[in-house]
Structures are given as structure tokens and as C-alpha cells.
Amino acid sequence: MNEIIIYSNRGKLFVLGFLSFVFVVVGSTMYTSGGAEEGAFGLWLRIIGLITILFFGLCMIYYIKVLIKRKPALIVSDKGITDHSSYIGAGLVNWEEIAGVDFVSFGGQHYIGIYTKDPELIINRASGLKRVLNRMNKGLLDTQVNIPVKTLDCSVEELVDSINTHLMKEEA
Structure with a gap:
């Protein structure tokens, strides 16, 4: 793995x-x-x-x-992308659920944006305050998962290369 x-x-x-x-x-x-x-x-x-x-x-x-409580903010694995980079982190998003990945900007900040095949996927998984915040987030950006790159302790280029490699494996 x-x-x-x-x-x-x-x-x-x-x-x-x-x-x-x-x-x-x-x-x-x-x-x-x-x-x-x-x-x-x-x-x-x-x-x-x-x-x-x-x-x-x-x-x-x-x-x-x-x-x-130090735990990983992001895990890119053969299963998918596990996002815990913010309070409303999406958790595990399987590669089969991902439609595309792109850089998005909002409010002067840059994010790795993940488009899911089901636009309501992340909202439906959340509950309570996280659901409300995810719904508000959906109104601001087209992507369903938004990972702030500034707070990650890694090279953005390496992260994007890894994500693209996994996406290409999934498409093949």
C-alpha cells in the first residue's frame, strides 16, 4: 500500500x-x-x-x-483521500467518488479542490454543525472538498503529483 x-x-x-x-x-x-x-x-x-x-x-x-492531539491532516492512499485538514474535513473520499481535482482560490487562499461525482456526498455524510458549515461552503465554491494548502506541512507539487498518480490508476 x-x-x-x-x-x-x-x-x-x-x-x-x-x-x-x-x-x-x-x-x-x-x-x-x-x-x-x-x-x-x-x-x-x-x-x-x-x-x-x-x-x-x-x-x-x-x-x-x-x-x-497530533493526527494526520491528509492521507493519500490506495483507497482514496482522507481529509482532516480543517474542522469540516470530509474524512475518507474514495477514488471512485472523485470526479476531478483542481486548485481553487477563495478569499486570497489557495485550496486543493476535489469535485465528487455526487455534489451532495460530503453534506450527506456530515451531521449537525458540520453539515451546516459544509452546506455554506458549497455555496461559496464549486468543489465539495477544499483542502487549505497553506496549513499543510508538505510540498504542494509532490501532493498534487501523488493525487494525480492515484487518479490515473483509478481511470485505467
Whole structure:
């Protein structure tokens, strides 16, 4: 079995976790300042502060968890691609389920995008918050699986070569 195991870049995850912490502090400041303000402006400050705390607090918890509990972000094997590169990682996507792979960009970030033969495949596999986030993600990009290349601790060229080699084997 020819398997490539790729971990997340710890330095980049630490920076993302730290930035999440900074935004939690900013959100806390906004929430506290909103209590001192009167009227609609104070209410909006509190609402925005609370949303900021919740969103970036969850991001911070995720990054801390990934840093402590080290597991592969991506595995390319004879079975398929196993994606755990983000909170909404798709898990195992078998080669038979993959229609194509391409680079996609969104918000200034580059991703390896995987098109599946069933556009609802990843959404149907997920549940709860992950399902909601995958549905939102589908509205942003055409690809069903999006692997952020910046956070991976590997050469993108080698990864793409490995994926293409496995795809060619599957097509043959």
C-alpha cells in the first residue's frame, strides 16, 4: 500500500490559534464597551462582540485541540483521500467518488479542490454543525472538498503529483 501521510504545519496552526485568541480579546472588549454605551449602538457592539467571541473562541479551541492531539491532516492512499485538514474535513473520499481535482482560490487562499461525482456526498455524510458549515461552503465554491494548502506541512507539487498518480490508476 502506497500511502502518503501529511500533517498540519504546527507553526501556522499556532499563529492561527494566537490570532483567534486576539479576536476573542477584541470581541470581549467590544462586548464590555457595548454595556457602557446606551441605545442601539451599545446593543450592536454587544451583539458583534458576542458573535466574535463565539466564532473565534471555537476556532481557538479547534486549533489548540489540533496542536495537542497530533493526527494526520491528509492521507493519500490506495483507497482514496482522507481529509482532516480543517474542522469540516470530509474524512475518507474514495477514488471512485472523485470526479476531478483542481486548485481553487477563495478569499486570497489557495485550496486543493476535489469535485465528487455526487455534489451532495460530503453534506450527506456530515451531521449537525458540520453539515451546516459544509452546506455554506458549497455555496461559496464549486468543489465539495477544499483542502487549505497553506496549513499543510508538505510540498504542494509532490501532493498534487501523488493525487494525480492515484487518479490515473483509478481511470485505467
